[in-house]
Amino acid sequence: MRRVSDLLRTPTxxxxxxxxxxWDAREVGSVVLVDEMRELATAAPGAxxxxxxxxxxxxxxxxxxxxxxxxxxAGIVLPGPSGTTPETVELARRERVALLAGASDHxxxxxxxxxxxxxxxxxxxxxxxxxxxxDGLGAMEGAGEDDILRAASASVGVAxxxxxxxDPAANATVIRVGGRPDGYVCWEGEDPAAAIVAQVVAxxxxxVRAAAREAEAARxxxxxxxxxxxxxxxxxxxxxxxxxxxxxxxxxxxxRDPGGGAAPGxxxxxxxxxxxxxxxxxxxxxxxxxxLHDDGHRDDGHHDGRLHDExxxxxxxxxxxxxxxxxxxxxxxxxxxxxxxxDERTTLVGTGVPHVPRAASWPSIAGAGVxxxxxxxxxxxxxxSQARAAAARAAAGEVVRFDRxxxxxxxxxxxxxxxxxxxxxxxxAPLEHLGVLxxxxxxxxKAYLDSWxxxxxxxxxxxxxxxAVAHRIRRIAxxxxxxxxxxxxxxxxQLACHVVLDHDCLPETTTTISSS
Numbered sequence: 001m002r003r004v005s006d007l008l009r010t011p012t013x014x015x016x017x018x019x020x021x022x023w024d025a026r027e028v029g030s031v032v033l034v035d036e037m038r039e040l041a042t043a044a045p046g047a048x049x050x051x052x053x054x055x056x057x058x059x060x061x062x063x064x065x066x067x068x069x070x071x072x073x074a075g076i077v078l079p080g081p082s083g084t085t086p087e088t089v090e091l092a093r094r095e096r097v098a099l100l101a102g103a104s105d106h107x108x109x110x111x112x113x114x115x116x117x118x119x120x121x122x123x124x125x126x127x128x129x130x131x132x133x134x135d136g137l138g139a140m141e142g143a144g145e146d147d148i149l150r151a152a153s154a155s156v157g158v159a160x161x162x163x164x165x166x167d168p169a170a171n172a173t174v175i176r177v178g179g180r181p182d183g184y185v186c187w188e189g190e191d192p193a194a195a196i197v198a199q200v201v202a203x204x205x206x207x208v209r210a211a212a213r214e215a216e217a218a219r220x221x222x223x224x225x226x227x228x229x230x231x232x233x234x235x236x237x238x239x240x241x242x243x244x245x246x247x248x249x250x251x252x253x254x255x256r257d258p259g260g261g262a263a264p265g266x267x268x269x270x271x272x273x274x275x276x277x278x279x280x281x282x283x284x285x286x287x288x289x290x291x292l293h294d295d296g297h298r299d300d301g302h303h304d305g306r307l308h309d310e311x312x313x314x315x316x317x318x319x320x321x322x323x324x325x326x327x328x329x330x331x332x333x334x335x336x337x338x339x340x341x342x343d344e345r346t347t348l349v350g351t352g353v354p355h356v357p358r359a360a361s362w363p364s365i366a367g368a369g370v371x372x373x374x375x376x377x378x379x380x381x382x383x384x385s386q387a388r389a390a391a392a393r394a395a396a397g398e399v400v401r402f403d404r405x406x407x408x409x410x411x412x413x414x415x416x417x418x419x420x421x422x423x424x425x426x427x428x429a430p431l432e433h434l435g436v437l438x439x440x441x442x443x444x445x446k447a448y449l450d451s452w453x454x455x456x457x458x459x460x461x462x463x464x465x466x467x468a469v470a471h472r473i474r475r476i477a478x479x480x481x482x483x484x485x486x487x488x489x490x491x492x493x494q495l496a497c498h499v500v501l502d503h504d505c506l507p508e509t510t511t512t513i514s515s516s
Contacts, residue, residue, distance in 0.1 A: 002028050002119055004048065004075050004098040012114025015103040016077060019084050021065075021092030026074040030157070031116040033108060040064065045072035048119075050102070050112055053079045061088055061099070069095025077111065080104045117190070130193045134200050145205055152201045158187045158194040160201055171195065175202045177209045218242045220330040223339070227332065227381055236377035245325040245341040250380045252371040253338040254387035256394065274336045275329045335391065337384055345373060367394025370401045424496035430479045437475060444472045446497035449490055 004023040007013040029046030032039070037059040043049050049068065056064075056079065065088070068076050075098030082101040092099045102111060136155050137148065145162065153160045166172035166184040171194075175183045185202045187194050222235075222242040229235035239246045255274060328339040369391030371383030386402040394400040402409060431441035444462060448469065451457035455466040455473070462469065473484070482489050 004028060004100070007048070007115055007118055010114070010118045012111060012118065015111070016100045017081070018098060019078070019082055019092075019101050020089040020099040021075070021095070021097050023075075023098050025096040025098070026072065028074045028119055031112055031119055033112045037064070037067065040067050040073075040076075041071065043068075043071055043073055047071075047073050048075050048077065048115060049073055050077040050108060050115075051079060052108055062091055065091050065095050065097055065099065068097045073097055075100055077102050079108065130196050134197065137197075137200055137204055143208075145208060148201065148204055148208070152197055156191070156194050156197050158189055158191060160185055160187050160198065162186070162205070171198070173198045173202045175209070176206050177213070182206065182209060215243065219244050219328060223328055223330060224332065226377060227384055232377055232381070239377070243325075244328065246377045246380055248324050248341040248343050249345045249373055249375050250371075250383050251340045251373050252380075252383040252387035253340070254332075254335055254369045254371075254384070254391040255338070256335040256367050256369070256388075256391040271329070271331055271336055274338060332384070333388065335388070337387070339380070339384065345375065367391050367396060367398045367400065369394055370399065372403045420499055424499040427492065427496045428480075428500060430481075431476060434475060434479055437472060441472070441476055441479075442497055442500055444469065445476050445493060446501060448473050449484075449494040449497065453484070453490075 003026070004018075007028060008016060008018065008023065027046055028048050030044055031048045031050065032043050033052065034040045034043070034049045034055050035052045037055055040049055040051070040055070040059075051064065059067075061078065061082070064076055069091075077100045079102055081104060084099075088099065102108075136151055143151075149160050149162065162175070163172070163184050163186050166174075166186060170186045170188060172184040172186045173195075174181050175185060183205075185198050185205065187198060219239075219242050222239040222244050226232070226235040226239045226244070226246065236246050322342060322344075324341050324343045328337075328341075330337055369387045369389065371386035371390065374380065374383040390400040390402040390405065393405070428442060428445075431445075432438050434441050444458070447458040447461040448455070451461065455469045458464075459466040459469045477484050480493070482493065484490055484493075
């Protein structure tokens, strides 16, 4: 461990002059610059304090020695050459504080940096600082990333930060999760202790991130199991065990992705960006009505809003939503589900909604749907189903709220139901056997039934001659063995056509079609 006598032999120390006091009474643990005398009173024991001229204006040498002695400092360095008196010599001896004078041609910053480097290079101090920092990190079991970085920075005396990419001009060590790089711990300076501790910090953060991601994956699996469970009570119990907030009030946002997501093992940009956006949501969400560019309502029940640069708005969350848990984001069916939960219903009812990334940045997003506020495990399932059903009716980049669908809510609910889709496809499956007409059979039947059986109106919608419509409808009725004059039959077939076409595919196929 270095003492003042050792520092005086270094290149920077040779510019200093011992004026009074013992030069080896205390070990030097750090070097600090004091610009105000209150900083001298709070300096760590063993510090070598370098006083600025501003500090000396508010305190004389004797007062500075008394403060240094009470704090157990190793020494103080006065700015520029300094004389001495018998009283000063006696006080420095009694307080066991080395009194040094600096060179007039040497800046304070150069003195601080030079002496600090000499102190840090001491092997004994290096080992002690490193050991204390590592011991401190080992005692932080369960702490978050920010707490770990703050503790490590305070123990070593450097500012550690985490970055996705390392600055070539900065010191950095890689964080690994599952053997793969996952960011960098960065710091400035050439402190050997900082470099050693940075490796421990990176390893600790890697373990924290791995544990957090495993816990998140377990929550996602439990959520998906709850969404598809027949036994809601058992699935809800498992979800609670994994940390899914099933008992609060829920609002679901569904981002439809007709591409079906990335291949197994490949990057999934839609899911990654949704998770990044959800993770950035504060617990107290400042929500604003203007987050939705609202041009009114279309007469088909859609909300004519667009995802724009600020986010997704007017979809059911209050002006100051306090989420009871971080949003859950997961792949679900044909898109990405974002689940927002609060303890109080009043928190989630009102105007405004948290930021959801704009669709323009996601070319594969077909649209977004938002469910209504629902409570408990069954409510969680219901709002997720509503959000998916609403998204099925959204055009590219469009936001559709389930509670603004009006009479179309029933169709949206059915469109989001797998059982309804299966029933509708089974009902229309015989149309697959109509040869070249099969591709246009469902749109033709829908147009005919939507026109109250008017061949003329249906022909206008389909850009066909009325006789062509009549010919098609006759063959369709024969294939279905259906009496189109019966009201219940017409209603069931019309509903089936809407359900199937809302999913943009033919019965029993994945062929994309457009309804006329």
